Amino acid sequence: MSRSPKGSGALPSAIVREVDSPAAMVELGRLLGMRLRAGDVVLLSGELGAGKTTLMRGLGEGLGVRGPVTSPTFVIARRHPSLVGGPDLIHADAYRLGSAGEFEDLDLADEQAVVCVEWGRDRAEQLSARRLEIDIETVGEGRTVRIAGIDRTVPL
Ligand SMILES: Nc1ncnc2c1ncn2[C@@H]1O[C@H](COP(=O)(O)OP(=O)(O)OP(=O)(O)O)[C@@H](O)[C@H]1O
Numbered sequence: 001m002s003r004s005p006k007g008s009g010a011l012p013s014a015i016v017r018e019v020d021s022p023a024a025m026v027e028l029g030r031l032l033g034m035r036l037r038a039g040d041v042v043l044l045s046g047e048l049g050a051g052k053t054t055l056m057r058g059l060g061e062g063l064g065v066r067g068p069v070t071s072p073t074f075v076i077a078r079r080h081p082s083l084v085g086g087p088d089l090i091h092a093d094a095y096r097l098g099s100a101g102e103f104e105d106l107d108l109a110d111e112q113a114v115v116c117v118e119w120g121r122d123r124a125e126q127l128s129a130r131r132l133e134i135d136i137e138t139v140g141e142g143r144t145v146r147i148a149g150i151d152r153t154v155p156l
Pocket residue numbers: 019020021022024025046047048049050051052053054055071118141142143
């Protein structure tokens with residue numbers, strides 16, 4: 001697969017991981033979280049119960065933010081302050097939002113934080129061109145996780 005020119009906002013080639021337990025999902029999230037920086041945006045896609053929040057739990061651990069990272073469904077977005085002098089984590093769930101316009105009204109863009117959005121596809125792209133897109137697919141008892149985006153996250 002060819003790589004996109006830097007700064008175009010297009011995503012480079014993806015990596016794919018088979019993840020067969022919730023613990024392995026948390027661990028994958030932790031590895032990702034260790035590689036994220038302020039201003040990064042992560043969009044998570046996958047059906048109800050795919051494991052988006054489970055991955056986010058690890059991502060919060062990897063970033064070193066105050067937990068627990070749980071589903072923000074009823075508050076839509078929650079800020080987790082850094083415990084290590086790094087970027088805060090803003091964790092949002094856009095499931096109940098109808099459109100990119102409604103999402104934009106939340107005003108979540110924050111260059112000092114890492115912003116992660118469950119159900120973010122087609123709603124949260126305008127947050128940043130520097131983003132990671134994660135797709136989780138249920139396969140039997142396990143999950144297939146496809147990660148595309150920011151180059152430095154790819155060599156997990
Ligand atoms: N890789 C995995 N393999 C097997 N089970 C998993 C895996 N990842 C998560 N799970 C399990 O799937 C269930 C749903 O996980 P989770 O709440 O993270 O999904 P979600 O995508 O955030 O759901 P929602 O769409 O409701 O926000 C949990 O019981 C979790 O332990």
